[in-house]
Amino acid sequence: MTFQHFFAPCPRGLESVLVTELEQLGASGVQARDGGVQFQGDWCICYRTNLQSRIASRVLWQVASQPYTGEADIYKTAHALPWNKWFVPTLTIRVNVAAIKCPLRSLDFITLKIKDAVCDKFRETTGHRPSVDTTQPDIRIHGFLDAQKFTLYLDTSGDALFKRGLRKTAGQAPLRENLAAGILYLAGWQPGIPLLDPMCGSGTFLLEAAQMTLNIAPGSGRSFAFEKLKKFDHVLWQKLKEEAVAQEKPRTPQPIFGSDLYGDALADAHVNLSAAGFSKVIELKQANVLEISAPAPTGILVTNPPYGVRIGEQQQLTELYPKLGDALKKRFSGWKAYILTADPMLPKLVRLTASRRTPLFNGALECRLLEYKMVAGGMRKVRPAAAKQQLDQTSPDSQNQDTSVR
Ligand SMILES: C[S@@+](CC[C@H](N)C(=O)[O-])C[C@H]1O[C@@H](n2cnc3c(N)ncnc32)[C@H](O)[C@@H]1O
Structure with missing residues (x-):
């Protein structure tokens, strides 16, 4: 060899x-x-x-x-x-x-x-x-x-591997598929654990979670540059693909849930899930994250909310973030929440204490993955005045104090 x-x-x-x-x-x-x-x-x-x-x-x-x-x-x-x-x-x-x-x-x-x-x-x-x-x-x-x-x-890949060929339409600020999959791994999510993305947009987290649950190889529907090389071993490649297909599980309903406030974002998610054959695997509904209730007593919530750099207005976001913190606290006790954001205001305004902050890059955009353990009554809530003071003190340097889990 x-x-x-x-x-x-x-x-x-x-x-x-x-x-x-x-x-x-x-x-x-x-x-x-x-x-x-x-x-x-x-x-x-x-x-x-x-x-x-x-x-x-x-x-x-x-x-x-x-x-x-x-x-x-x-x-x-x-x-x-x-x-x-x-x-x-x-x-x-x-x-x-x-x-x-x-x-x-x-x-x-x-x-x-x-x-x-x-x-x-x-x-x-x-x-x-x-x-x-x-x-x-x-x-x-x-x-x-x-x-x-x-x-x-x-x-040897050709098109980048995050182009799985599953996402047919992508909305305004989609995540790269491999970043979404990596976040699910970092969150410790495993098939069978209830998963919710309450601001699902085109449904990238949901598509990755469904593929993991059903053991679908992410590259099973696309071609690769190595197939064009002279040393390409066609027999070996067929064998690997057949083995991968044999490992796939039946497309049965899973505890994977997605929702979004806006009908057009949800329409994108519907198109993508149905093109992938996941319509019956994942439950989608139109809902406001501030009003939604937890679909199971415990589980993992993973999401990337709108942020100022790409979509959403600063004023709207300063109103959304504290309400998001309150909604998580009230309705998701027993859950772990993972929020990916590039907005330095979010950790301050959400008024929850992050148990972990992981620096990640969505393309060139520097983000943080914030982990919140939603234990009933156990989350320290910062008073609004203190939150405002913290926000005023936010500087690019303060980001450097974050600790990585690596
Ligand atoms: C950054 S995008 C999420 C993109 C998604 N991860 C993807 O890969 O396509 C944020 C999403 O939050 C949704 N949103 C904004 N406010 C919301 C609210 N109050 N409740 C639920 N969804 C909301 C927007 O419609 C948008 O689809």
Whole structure:
């Protein structure tokens, strides 16, 4: 068995849950890095991770890692690789470059150098070169530079893995699917535990929870870039897909509940759940989070309320947050609530004491996942005057005092 080196990027803050997931999928040498996890394994692990990972954004196959001092070294490293052994020049390519502390001046120029090296090598070995397609390439090549080292990857995923192909319509501020799945893991939610998203929008948390409950592999309905590589093992891939389908459970009603105040948001959730075949699995209703009652004596509430950056007005939110805290306190004792927010006002105005605050990123947007244990009479309530004082003191620096659970 030949072991290959891979890197799986993920939303920042979810590296620890991705480590656990990759270990469960059978990867070895699993190590968290900032923004992703490196691991080793054979092609079976690579295919399985693409098919089964709920947290990874992509699976990148490392094809080179070399020290560099200038652009010429980058060209040389990329040119030395046997590209023609991996894919045919009739496929289109796209090169992406990212860097941290790279002393070179232009990432665009480095991108061009890598593209030239790949095309020159193909022309020398086959007489043909691949064309560039920046929108829907067959093959994506990723370069990463730190201060001393240049690493080159071939992307085995193609479209990002959070594009499950399930969400047909997405409303105004949808969560990335892998962030929603990671939050369910961080919340300790497990199939069978009652789950409610009372501000469900297009239903991302609900879709992820249903797939987990029914053992549906998140990649079972889509294709991957590795299927276009010369070394693609069709028999192995069919076997993995058939094994995954055999593990699926019947689509029976589950204690997974979603609601939203607005009919158009709920219509999006209905479209998405029914397209996924989950209409009978999840209960949806139109309701105000401030009036809704708990659908079970205990359970996990997970939600991302509207916030000022994208939707909602500041004034409305300063009125909503304290009422949300009161509603949770009154009607959800015995539940644990997880609120994802990018709004620094929310933790102050909700007037509940968070037992955990986890920094997470929704794309480039820095958020906090706040955990509230709703024990009857046990939540310390900050007086309105104190809440206002805390709000006035809110500064970006105060966010840095949060502790991570990682
Ligand atoms: C940031 S979005 C949630 C997005 C969702 N997580 C998704 O992935 O599509 C916030 C949602 O809260 C809903 N909302 C706002 N005020 C509400 C209220 N008082 N009760 C219930 N839902 C509300 C909005 O309609 C919106 O769909």
